[in-house]
Amino acid sequence: MAELTQKQLLDIVNTKHIAPGNPRLRQISERIVTDLFKTIDELDITPDEFWAATDWLNRLAQGGQVGLITAGLGFDRLLDIRMDEADEKAGRAAGTPRAIEGPLFVAGAPTAQVETRLDEGEPKGEIFVMEGQVLDTDGKPVANAMMDVWHANEVGGYSHFFPGMKPYELRRRIETDAQGNYRFRSYLPPGYAIPPNSPTSELFAALGRHGNRPAHIHFLVVAPGQRTLTTQVNIPGDTYIDDDFAFATRDGLIVKIEKDVAPAGYESLGITAPFTRARFDFVMQKALNEDEASPAARMARVTA
């Protein structure tokens, strides 16, 4: 039988195999292929439209921008919502809300005890200190938690991705003390936008959407026996705080900014004049198993 209807072709594509393969992957593939066949037929997708899409996917992958599209089309937030729903159903204490990791985490940042500077000694914005404790859901300090913190520079660039920045600039790993304390000095980052003239910006222009993210700082907090927390905090007052390209703003993650804080007690961070501060405690869920306490970042979990 060489002549096929659409339905016959779909059935063959979805059932053909010479070995069991991976049943879960076969199930997912079958669903996606079926939905795409249906989309092509019902929307009368032309061959030119189809091949333009494949060209775009190739360029997207070559440019390393798949992680931008997943965030911009809501998939990263969707996964967080689903985890929140599972927690709620299981009656688990929520702790600090989780938020998307984004595609720009880099492992191996220099580690400091309790406090550090992120800005290589060169403030390129409003001098900012963030400090607080890492706690568990009973309110007890989490000693020796490891906190990765990373944010964009004054023009929205991340080290290791944006040319001209030092390795691990604006990226550090902080180990909390016995009381779960942490603090760091940096400068307030601005918001940023998806790269112009890129596959991502092409799609968003075609969708009539902007590609702006409000000012934010990323965190990955890991501690033995605690569920790994991936989150980010927002700096209040940003134009896009409620209109994030990546849908990552959450009520519990907007820090309160204190201006003109007296410098006493902050000398070790090189602060000698009034500065801007935010206090924020991170609350970690108890891990139910080793997997939940895995120190790996979200993408690293599947690429190791």
Ligand SMILES: [Fe+2]
């Ligand atoms: Fe970011």
